[in-house]
Amino acid sequence: MRARHHCSGLAAGLAVIAMLSTAAAADPAADPAVDPMGSAAWADRTRALFGDARVVFDPRVEVLAPKSAEDPLQVPVAVRVDPAIGADRVFVFADYNPIVPVLSFEPRGAAPYLAFRVKLQQSGPVRAAARDAAGTWHVGHTWVVTGGGGCTLPALGRGEKDWETRLNEVSARVWVDALGGTTAARARIRIVHPMDTGLAPGIPAFHLRELRLVDAAGADAMRIEVHEPVAENPVFTVEWAHAAPPLPLVLTGVDNNGNRVDAAIVR
């Protein structure tokens, strides 16, 4: 899934692929064994991912993504979970990726919302499952059509030329009273990291593994468990619904080779 291929054509003027219709909003009362996204392996999939836990489709778990993404290596996704669910953990996965888990996040002081970019191997569903206090997983999803094969955008200009020296470099910004005052605060965080999946020949897996965001008062805001399919140079957007966190925010984390992330986000 990594962009170490020779395909370099940018699909200038080349466009969109017939869009598959996204499935109608899921109904929590719908049969959880029948996938609204039409994945025949859904029952097996849920057993593998969630064991014996109860799994329901729930439109209160919103997964936002473009219907069509020409660049399958940087597909933007946002997950918004209704606070009424009381989710302590949200698991994001892509059914048709060779590595199915994308990430998990645990909203603490921050809202149950996370935006990021994902690598998709092919068109298919992107889903989020939010776990409530009773242990039930509430699943929402969307369908993304990709340009296919990662060949529609050039490797040119993607990523960092000097990423080795800038590994785990953080850039960020916090917006207080964001979005016309509808949100107490938002933070956007970018981390320089190649996020190699280990699936491209000769390139071992090299990816961020966990991130933790804490505010200046020491309160946990968000924890993120990161898997290989998160896109190169990850960009995360985190939100606070009611009160802006005291700054600076402190971001810490580690990749699978033990390289640390450590940054103070002052603005």
Next chain:
Amino acid sequence: MTRAALRAVLVAALLHAIPAHCADAWDYALQPQEIAPDTWVFVGRAEDFTFANGGNVVNTGFVITAAGVVVIDTGPTVRYGQQMRAAIRRLTPLPVVRVFNTHHHPDHVLGNAVFAASTVEATAEAAAALRAEGAGFVDNMFRLVRQWATGTEVAVPTRVAVDGPITIGGHTFELHRMRGHTDGDLVIVDRTTGVAFVGDLVFDGRAPTTPHAHPDDWRAALATLRRWPVSVWVPGHGPPSRGTDAIDATHAWIDWLDAHLRTAAASGRDITEVLRDPVPARFATWGVVDAEYARSVLQRFPALERAELKRADAR
């Protein structure tokens, strides 16, 4: 297996899978429209590439001079180029003596291989970009229009366009290298007829594409074009027209898109939110405007969003 061999196998498989009566139906039905003396345009549809339209979504043109034919852009496939050349031949026995590419995008250049390599001319930037990206363009065109693209290969222009007038068979063509839609746009103005072939610097009735665009340069180029005495403008997409309405509409789209995305990035909105914003009513009637807006957001927003971030140092 080479790319070409693999493609041949795939195409053979696809050809086998379709009914026989379709096999000879790869006809773009190109109808040249005479827009000025000696000057003809094949007007494409205001659509995206589909199997149904075969990629005929672009304008190409030609000028029949006393010394031969000057072609402007060659279409999305070799089939298109062949049919274009055949349609020209029905109007004149004269050979094609020069082929200009207005820029390197696939719908404008993938018919190049039909014409003598020594006649094909573009800016140095366009030639370099096509050399770098052409193979990907061809792969993608096969994916989008399938058998329509049979035989299509990249032919990089061999002649480097320079600014200034050249006279061919009594027509004086002014070449202007510009930048904005891509790094290497070329505008061809026939001073003898007043027709300007402006490529994708101007769209009419179809939302502009922006994958290689430089918004500020593009606006500057449009402001320059607008001052020129031109009788007929031939945009890259949309009908040829008199007057500057299409220039102004393209300018307005770039203005709106650029400002909208910058504001969104500066205010911390997420790209998935921006994707859902409606296009203003004044653009809403354009062909494929929603899809093109989404493509532009996906192409342009990440860089604008990144520009808003500041380095956060270790504690």
